[in-house]
Amino acid sequence: QKEVEQNSGPLSVPEGAIASLNCTYSDRGSQSFFWYRQYSGKSPELIMSIYSNGDKEDGRFTAQLNKASQYVSLLIRDSQPSDSATYLCAVEGTGGFKTIFGAGTRLFVKA
């Protein structure tokens, strides 16, 4: 089992729709969770961090965490073509705290 799993996609949504990206992780002791966005040919950039169960909202982005289910998600409301990118889920592990990334989900927002 991979430590951090994501559906590779591509996920295609129309402009203005809600994009839902999902991630599961294997280290039950993990406490810190992150979403990074990576445009083609660019480096990843942090867009959301979440540390507690529940929802965390920042503008059009909402991160959701369920530690019991070992599940993290990212919702993008009112999706825009500029949101088209690969979204990487990252988990900071226990006992050393190295951050492990999922393979990423490619999102296409159609105008």
Next chain:
Amino acid sequence: GAGVSQSPSNKVTEKGKDVELRCDPISGHTALYWYRQSLGQGLEFLIYFQGNSAPDKSGLPSDRFSAERTGGSVSTLTIQRTQQEDSAVYLCASSGTFNTGELFFGEGSRLTVL
């Protein structure tokens, strides 16, 4: 500088040669990571430095790969006797003492082994 700086941005080498990739993290950041990203793939963890602790080398793919971090700042990733499968973008990231998982990435070093 304001961000993570990596050099060279591009490196083309012949199979069997050694290469060194450099990373200068954000000033004051105690954690430094190296990742590798092959075309169309995710980020593969290589090595993690945190302050003065022993580095976590668990991701290094073979003994041809090594990394050091001098003075708690600049890091060098060395690949000896390069192979074609080493071709990838090597990304360096740093983070502060708190919120250690909030990584700031450099622009990467693209390595091509002919």
